[in-house]
Amino acid sequence: MPKQRITKEMVVDAAFEIARNSGMEQVMVKNIADKIGCSVQPIYSYCKNMNGLRQDVIEQVNHFIQEYVVSHINKDDLFHSTGKSYIRLAQEEPHLFRIFILHQRVGISSLNDLYQSEANPHTAEVIAKELNISVERAKQLHLNMLIYTIGIGTIFSVTTPGISTDEIYTQQEVAYEAFLKQALRNEE
Template identity: 80%
Template structure:
């Protein structure tokens, strides 16, 4: 029987599946070899170091999350549904959510940098038009909800047996209403 050719893609996919089911801390050469069904030698040939492999897994996680959120957004309620999508992701894929939230981000020295790197620029424009507020206020509202959703999503993903999704969505709505009121109050005070 001919030997199976182990590819880098197979290694990254196996590492991703391990991270997805057990967390990034379980992404180890032996576990990857066991998952693929080979010795550790082919794994070492593709991984000069585990940091490079983990970075490949993080990139795969980011692609997965982008696709997941896109598939769970209601185009008629883009802003609210995107927040709900991240909470749903935290519930259904807690290990991937943690990897997404906790991975090191370089080049970020302000919340504006974080906002620019983590969001779709069209959402602020959508919020601005939908709520009749300035683009700056829309970005601030979006940033506030991004920070809040990351925080509550993290809490949601690490609690056992778990907080109900309805309770989390209710808290998101309360935060949204408070942040929206702030944006609208600022809008009226400018005139």
């Protein structure tokens, strides 16, 4: 029987599946080799260090999440449905959500830096137009909701047996109303 050719893609895919099912802390050479069904040697040939492999997994996680969110948003209610899609992600893919939220972000020294690196640059324009507020107020509203959704999503992803999605969505809506009220007040 010929030997199976192990590729870097197979290694990264196996590491991603391990991270998805058990968390990034379980992404270890032995676990990857067991998942692929090979010895650890081919894994070491692609993984000069585990940090590089973990970065590849984070990139795959980010790509997965982008596709997930796009597939779960309602284009007629972009702002609300995006926040809800992140909450759904936290429920359905808690390990991937935590990896996405907790991975190191380099070059971030302010909330504005974070917003610039994480948010779609056109989202604030869409929100401004939809709510008839300035783009600057829309950015602040969006940033507030990003921070809130990340926080409540993180809580949601680490609770057992789990908070109901209805309770989470209600709380998210309460936060939105408060942040919107503040944005409208500041607009005057």
